[in-house]
Amino acid sequence: MDVDPDPHVRLFCLPQNETETILASRLSAHGVTVDYGQRLDSIEETEDAVRSTINGSIHMASYVLGADGVRSAVRAHLGQELxxxxxxxxxxxxxxxxxxxxxxxxxxxxxxxxxxxxxxxxxxxxxxxxxxxxxxxxxxxxxxxxxxxxxxxxxxIIGIRQVGSYGRRRVWLAGDAAHTHSPVGGRGMNLGIEDAAEWAERLIGDRLERGIDEGYSVSRHVRGQEIIAFTERARRLVARRAGLGRSLALNALGTLGNMAPLNRAIARRMLLT
Ligand SMILES: Cc1cc2nc3c(=O)[nH]c(=O)nc-3n(C[C@H](O)[C@H](O)[C@H](O)COP(=O)(O)OP(=O)(O)OC[C@H]3O[C@@H](n4cnc5c(N)ncnc54)[C@H](O)[C@@H]3O)c2cc1C
Structure with a gap:
């Protein structure tokens, strides 16, 4: 959907299986395959590595990024609550x-x-x-x-939740493991992908020598707060009983296909931040 003059700002509506296929094929182009059916049972941190038990086998890694959803085992290891x-x-x-x-x-x-x-x-x-x-x-x-x-x-049921800290030293969180909010505006998955992209950027950037630092947690916490506040405003607008503002905004979404400038402006405010 064309909601913004910037050609890079678009809204795409597609089924989840297609999103997964696209992401998996991008990973594959970079030589990475996804292992399904793997269960992380425990994590132990040593001075210079993380020791994870996955399906009963030990795996050593320099870092762990837990993107294991709202019931995250990695979050439990960190002692963080949503x-x-x-x-x-x-x-x-x-x-x-x-x-x-x-x-x-x-x-x-x-x-x-x-x-x-x-x-x-x-x-x-x-x-x-x-x-x-x-x-x-x-x-x-x-x-x-x-x-x-x-x-x-x-x-x-919609949970409006976030962790206080996105991790420490060698173990970090991304995605729904760190935040949940209303699906109004379609931002949850995108926010998680942003978390992971920033984490990777910090890892491969000039911080590689000393690893990811607290800056990741601070930056993602702020961004998570922004999206939670935005999705809550949008959800409250949807849930409002009546009012011209509600009708204008929701009808603007309904006419995205043939948008007049006013509708575009309203829809942009509803969908992007
Ligand atoms: C109704 C609804 C509509 C939504 N619509 C949109 C939308 O339009 N746009 C959008 O951007 N977002 C949307 N979202 C939000 C989006 O679905 C989530 O934000 C996103 O799926 C979170 O991804 P994730 O990888 O962080 O967590 P999840 O998708 O929950 O994935 C976590 C994965 O970790 C695995 N896992 C858990 N524990 C372990 C363990 N111990 N060992 C190994 N693996 C484990 C799980 O099996 C799962 O595969 C919607 C959400 C809902 C509920």
Whole structure:
């Protein structure tokens, strides 16, 4: 989606399996393969290395970057907690095929009279993601969507949380292991990739001699706070019961395909920071 005059600032909607295929093929081009089904059981830090037990085998490394999600074993090793709170209400998601849906390629927002919102996001030629601020996204649709296949669906609780520190010495955190927030604005995975990119940049940069330092934690904590604040503003706007601002902003998202300048400006504020 073209939300910004800068050609590098775009919003791409695609299914998770395609994102994973793209990332895996980039890794492969750099000679790296992904080992699935590996379980980290424990970590021990020595003066000059990290000793990890993975599937019962010992692996020695200079550094560990734990990108092992909200229940992170690496975070537990660091003694860090995801501090924050969970939202009371349940949200829901459904990824479906619907070749007969009347609006292929259109990012649609439905504002219900009771103040709830349902988004229909195209993620393929005939595939859509429905996200709702209430349980059961498909049942919540005000217009029935003619589904031929459900790829995944479920309700989820949103946690607004972050660690106090992203690591120390040889063991560090990135991604959902370090932060969680609302999916409004689609920023979680992107924030995690930013964490990992900065970590790698620091590792291969002029700090290689002395390793990653506290600067990584400070910098990523600030960036995480920014994104958490932004996604919370966007979520509150979606969850607001009524008001012109809510209608303008959400309808601007719904007309991304044929955007007038005002809509573009509103959508830009909603989606980018
Ligand atoms: C409904 C919903 C919609 C979203 N939409 C978007 C979006 O549009 N855009 C966006 O940018 N983000 C989005 N997100 C957020 C995004 O999905 C997450 O931020 C992202 O997946 C986090 O990636 P991660 O690698 O840090 O963690 P995860 O995806 O949780 O991956 C962690 C991995 O570590 C593995 N693991 C855990 N423990 C161990 C262990 N002990 N040993 C070995 N492996 C282990 C897990 O099996 C898993 O594979 C959405 C999230 C939700 C819930």
């Amino acid at each position: 501090r924050g709170f969970d939202l009371q209400s349940k949200w829901s998601i459904a990824d479906v095929d619907a070749p007969e849906w009347s609006e292929p390629g259109v990012f649609r927002v439905f504002l219900r009279d009771d103040g709830e919102a349902i988004f229909v996001i195209p993620i393929g030629p005939t595939r859509f993601r429905a996200v709702a601020s209430v349980p059961d996204a498909l049942a919540a649709m005000p217009v029935p969507i003619p589904v031929t296949r459900v790829h995944r669906e479920g309700d989820f």
